[in-house]
Amino acid sequence: MMKNNNYKIKGCLLLFTLFSFMAVASNQVKGVRVWPSPDNTRVVFDMAAAPEHISFSLDNPDRLVIDLNNTTGSSSLPPLSGESALIKSIRSSGDANKMRIVLDLTKATKANVFALPPTPPYGHRLVVDLPDDQPVRNLPPPSIRAARDIVVAIDAGHGGEDPGSIGPSGFYEKNITLPIAKQLAQLIDRQPGMKAMMVRTNDYYLHVNKRTEIARGQQADLLVSIHADAFTSPQPRGASVWVLSLRRATTEVGRMLEQTERHSELLGGVAEIIKDSANERYLAQTVLDLSMNHSMVTAYQAANEVLQELDKIAYLHKREPQAASLGVLKAPDIPSILVEVGFISNPKEEALLKSGSHQSKLATSLFTALKRHFEKAPPADSLFAMQRAKEHRVSAGESLSLLAQRYNVSVDELRNVNQLTSDSIRIGQTLRIP
Template sequence: MKNNNKFLSCAGLAILWFFSVCSNASNQVQSIRIWPSPDNTRVVFDLQAAPQYKSFSLENPDRLVIDLSNIGGGNALPQLDGDSQLIKAIRSSGDDNSMRIVLDLASKVTPTVFALTPTAPYGHRLVIDLPDSQRKEARPPVSIRAARDIIIAIDAGHGGEDPGSIGPSGTYEKNLTLPIANILAELINKEPGMRAVMVRTGDYFIHVNRRTEVARGQQADLLVSIHADAFTSPQPKGASVWVLSLRRATTEVGRMLEQTERHSELLGGVAEIIRDSANERYLAQTVLDLSMNHSMVTAYQAANQVLAELGKMTSLHQAKPQAASLGVLKSPDIPSILVEVGFISNPKEEKQLRSASHQTRLAQSLHRALKRHFELAPPADSLFAQQRSREHKVQAGESLSLLAQRYDVSVDALRNHNRLANDSIRIGQVLRIP
């Protein structure tokens, strides 16, 4: 799309400038922003004052016309910021007191035109929403869309000048958390449909806020922070898993809503639309609440899986997920869990935690738990979700060989994929199709 102002001569510009200086038109278009999204294109005209406007649509070719009165600037439209396939061009004409803006559209749409009052950082605005019906149709059907990886952000607790807790024989917590995190990342990266992102890759300090930012930047489905516990006496032992407390989550949501500029990173594209008006704040609140509920449910379920796996190989300090107000667990938008793999202050566990084989077994448990969690509750657009849809519930009269034939896989593959000891299957049994 381009700005069609070529017909304006230098002399014309000079005259227009003269008239706009002399006219008493109080308004002026200051900038034009175009925000395309998958199903909507929003065009925002930033204005000096509240707009007086009328709008109508024309066909053959499809156009949207906006007539603004009591406005100076005439033909001179500011530079466009943004682009959209739906808008072929934006043109303008006018005199010292009125302006006609024409949007040349690529297809017939039903636009919504409305004015918005100032909300920092924006002033008066005229907004045009163009529903993008064409693009919706162009989207591939869900079944053939490439399925994405589930992203696990792994945070090795502490680092650099922050050693974390120190064991009775001088072990630093930061030196235990990193190898466990590394092994876990390796296991996750071997898993088709899963990808690990390391928050800390070496022995350096990262602020706790930065840790959640890394996870958010990578659009992590889950943030797993790895720590070792400590107490003033040597007796306490065992692992525990912590999740964000509801009170902390509610406080954080409130705090984030105060920082309007953060809506965008929290909510993705939705925020650009939401933050345009103070009146729409309740909408941001709703979206954030939904996101928070999802995060907390996800974290709690994942925490339970982690405890179930850890309980098989080490003692548990707490059998249920614990709610905490810890720094790394403060993102209401990213499901986060904090795993205390044991007590570094307990001499026996300190020794255990130092051993490479124990670290590997801890990482394997975490890996199994996370995989199990996402198999049960895969994000809708993930490979895990796609694989899950390839499931078959055994009906009367079906045999393994019949199903292998129907799904075009070998009996062996079907048997191995479902970890079947033999070829007998029962009615109602759910088989995963490789």
């Protein structure tokens, strides 16, 4: 009896080993998705199981080779989704237990190949990041001139293979944030004195650190990150606005001080004075602390304006700005706010957030709030600041004709720019001077 049991055990082990081998060897590529962005292309191979891979680059011509072990190979891949200027073609070859994939490239690039575990709605993936060696084009340093545009960096949350939260109907957060961001950018660009800069211009993935770097590279006066909230139950609803927590801000300032090679970038024009920022650490820290304080106050003020406008068109989940240690808010040198436009996990709000008309209302609401914020507290060298400076508060004994003579403009111009129906003005009234 003991001998028979040993045979049974050995037989079971053999069958287990065989089935395990067959399961591993049956891995295959189920889909290929290409996500291009301005300075990086991500290629995602959807796999049936966790991939075993090695990769290497070749030149003349430039190409990336990926060998997948224990993968059924064929001369054809699944239909390709997306395209990129970096990739000429993607081809494959192989046999019953190995597959070779070759990416023919238009130029050399330092590829990064790695596996990702299942994350709904995706299963196992093999990811290839192909950075473009063309640097992000930065705006020229602001010259000492008046009337510059206020730059608002607009970050559409998630994107590409990162769908964000998923609503009850299967709708993705990334498909809510991008349309709102694009409409907000259009409204800002139509406003004289303001300029929008889209952090993410299309449906592709950007690491959270890259988002703040892009905003900094464009010398943004404010970063607005748009998201949709979610919870494990469908009941929570409403919009909220988040700002950087003091603890996270202090930590990031410390990290900045350690990165001496970036001090000239982070300290701005003051870097011309603080030449040796490594040895003048306390002075550099003082400057960064002042920058952090200004950014946090500015962000809190902007957040309040946004909440005031959102309250007119949506239910508020939180009526005060909330402080958090969120990655996209981590830059203490850039005023940053994160706007949760509603709960995608709430069925009624998901339907509302999917609506084009509601998305337009949200974009308009955000624009109105940001415009009012910068009218109240404009950057010193901006057009908004110049317009605000050219205002006059009426004192006793002053008349419209007297002010027209003082500022060398006509009475009609004063009347028109201030939308006056008569020449009557009152003490304490603020007049814009054309």
